[in-house]
Amino acid sequence: MSTTPAILTELEQALGPGGVLTGDGIGEKHHVDFSGEHACAPAAVVRPGSTEELSAVMKCCHAAGQGVVVQGGMTGLAGGATPQPGEIAISMERMSGIEEIDTDSMTATVLAATPLQTLQEAAAAAGFLFPLDLGARGSCTIGGNIATNAGGNQVIRFGMMRNLVLGLEAVLADGTVVSSMNRMLKNNAGYDLKQLFIGTEGTLGIVTRAVLRLWPQLPSKTAALCALEGFPEAVALLQALQTRLGGSLSAFEAMWESYLHSVVDNVETVRSPFADRHPMYVLIETEGSDEAADRERVEAALEFALDEGIIVDAAIAHSERERESFWAIRDGIGDITPLLQPMLAFDVSMPIARMPSFLAQVDREFTAGFDAVQNHVFGHIGDNNLHLAVTTGREADMPALCDIVYAATGAHDGSVAAEHGIGTLKRGYLHESRTAEEIELMRLLKAALDPKGILNPNRVLPG
Ligand SMILES: Cc1cc2nc3c(=O)[nH]c(=O)nc-3n(C[C@H](O)[C@H](O)[C@H](O)COP(=O)(O)OP(=O)(O)OC[C@H]3O[C@@H](n4cnc5c(N)ncnc54)[C@H](O)[C@@H]3O)c2cc1C
Numbered sequence: 001m002s003t004t005p006a007i008l009t010e011l012e013q014a015l016g017p018g019g020v021l022t023g024d025g026i027g028e029k030h031h032v033d034f035s036g037e038h039a040c041a042p043a044a045v046v047r048p049g050s051t052e053e054l055s056a057v058m059k060c061c062h063a064a065g066q067g068v069v070v071q072g073g074m075t076g077l078a079g080g081a082t083p084q085p086g087e088i089a090i091s092m093e094r095m096s097g098i099e100e101i102d103t104d105s106m107t108a109t110v111l112a113a114t115p116l117q118t119l120q121e122a123a124a125a126a127g128f129l130f131p132l133d134l135g136a137r138g139s140c141t142i143g144g145n146i147a148t149n150a151g152g153n154q155v156i157r158f159g160m161m162r163n164l165v166l167g168l169e170a171v172l173a174d175g176t177v178v179s180s181m182n183r184m185l186k187n188n189a190g191y192d193l194k195q196l197f198i199g200t201e202g203t204l205g206i207v208t209r210a211v212l213r214l215w216p217q218l219p220s221k222t223a224a225l226c227a228l229e230g231f232p233e234a235v236a237l238l239q240a241l242q243t244r245l246g247g248s249l250s251a252f253e254a255m256w257e258s259y260l261h262s263v264v265d266n267v268e269t270v271r272s273p274f275a276d277r278h279p280m281y282v283l284i285e286t287e288g289s290d291e292a293a294d295r296e297r298v299e300a301a302l303e304f305a306l307d308e309g310i311i312v313d314a315a316i317a318h319s320e321r322e323r324e325s326f327w328a329i330r331d332g333i334g335d336i337t338p339l340l341q342p343m344l345a346f347d348v349s350m351p352i353a354r355m356p357s358f359l360a361q362v363d364r365e366f367t368a369g370f371d372a373v374q375n376h377v378f379g380h381i382g383d384n385n386l387h388l389a390v391t392t393g394r395e396a397d398m399p400a401l402c403d404i405v406y407a408a409t410g411a412h413d414g415s416v417a418a419e420h421g422i423g424t425l426k427r428g429y430l431h432e433s434r435t436a437e438e439i440e441l442m443r444l445l446k447a448a449l450d451p452k453g454i455l456n457p458n459r460v461l462p463g
Pocket residue numbers: 033034069070071072073074075076077079080081092112133134135136139140141142143144145146147148149150151152153201202203205206207208419420423456
């Protein structure tokens with residue numbers, strides 16, 4: 001796709017001074033998302049300041065058949081916000097802010113480019129919790145969170161972003177504004193149109209505003225790190241805690257031995273609370289409103305797990321510092337990533353019962369195909385989500401490693417994208433998780449909403 005000066009003139013007229021960046025005026029932040037792959041300067045960056053301006057931009061682009069890529073906080077890991085040659089980037093950065101926090105209906109109405117952390121803090125200041133949380137909270141935007149249906153650390157209790165969105169407004173490829181700003185939990189009046197834009201990675205419309213659910217604040221957090229003999233015990237622990245903690249379990253983070261030991265052996269500031277090494281570890285956390293009572297319940301549940309032989313040891317955090325030190329182990333993937341380059345970070349999901357067979361198949365095929373492969377596994381197994389950090393030390397091995405992991409995922413009824421999306425990087429593997437009929441229906445939806453194929457083209461759907 002090539003960009004003519006005529007469309008740039010039209011866009012400048014629609015947006016006024018500062019609304020269109022070209023040439024050296026385009027910052028490198030617009031060249032690539034957090035995946036770091038295939039960086040490319042966009043033909044121009046347009047920065048609408050309102051839904052009306054964005055609608056005018058899309059009318060121009062639709063008329064000209066001009067391809068666009070939508071950019072939020074650029075923290076995506078699937079290449080979806082990275083421009084492809086000739087595309088104009090639509091940066092949402094000027095559409096940021098919280099319009100309203102409704103304390104009666106416990107909702108927040110926000111503009112799409114509001115950073116997640118800004119919303120979390122505003123909700124907390126009003127006495128509420130916005131429960132989506134992920135490492136990129138300071139930079140990722142609510143629009144990006146909706147477009148990718150973001151997950152994170154508390155899905156087991158509050159669900160993914162889809163579960164937190166009551167209503168939204170979106171601009172379609174031809175500039176039509178669809179306002180579906182529902183504020184009710186129950187609303188079965190016709191199709192639930194917001195679902196078209198949640199998790200579809202900007203391919204069907206551009207999210208401009210949203211109504212989001214808030215929860216009462218839960219001031220008490222109790223964390224514990226458990227040591228286990230293996231995966232069956234981790235599944236038994238999950239069931240025991242869900243039964244005994246009455247829905248207060250907010251995190252259940254499993255870490256296989258190679259992952260945890262790699263973190264504690266390589267990161268000076270992180271240490272294991274256990275004297276011995278174990279095959280498996282689980283970090284659990286509960287959220288509640290009565291610190292003493294919450295802790296007692298966690299202690300009783302872990303005592304039960306010890307007595308039943310489900311866990312072999314456990315350490316409960318006795319201070320906020322200790323709680324943070326447990327999370328530093330789980331978040332240590334960020335610290336060991338530089339040591340594992342070039343590294344592939346897989347984000348797959350599957351039924352929990354199929355995980356052991358999946359991991360065994362992957363290990364078998366890695367060992368058969370490569371001399372020295374490191375595979376560090378951890379994940380939110382209560383959400384069916386596994387992360388694999390894999391390296392052989394050789395860039396040339398990467399495509400074959402991807403083929404092994406994604407084929408095994410498909411063979412185990414899993415998803416090649418648990419929470420990070422398909423973007424550009426996993427388009428070629430969508431068929432491992434979706435039937436031909438499902439992909440055809442996705443193409444029909446895309447053609448109906450974006451007949452010229454100008455909105456985030458060549459993303460999600462296979463070429
Ligand atoms: C350190 C770190 C930790 C992370 N942890 C997690 C995690 O735990 N769970 C998780 O799910 N993800 C995680 N991510 C991935 C990422 O943060 C999420 O995918 C996030 O939702 C992306 O938001 P963004 O605003 O940065 O979107 P971008 O990267 O800008 O865009 C992502 C996709 O959404 C589209 N898009 C952006 N804004 C809009 C909009 N307004 N309307 C329509 N389409 C839009 C883009 O075109 C692109 O396809 C992590 C990333 C990092 C860097």
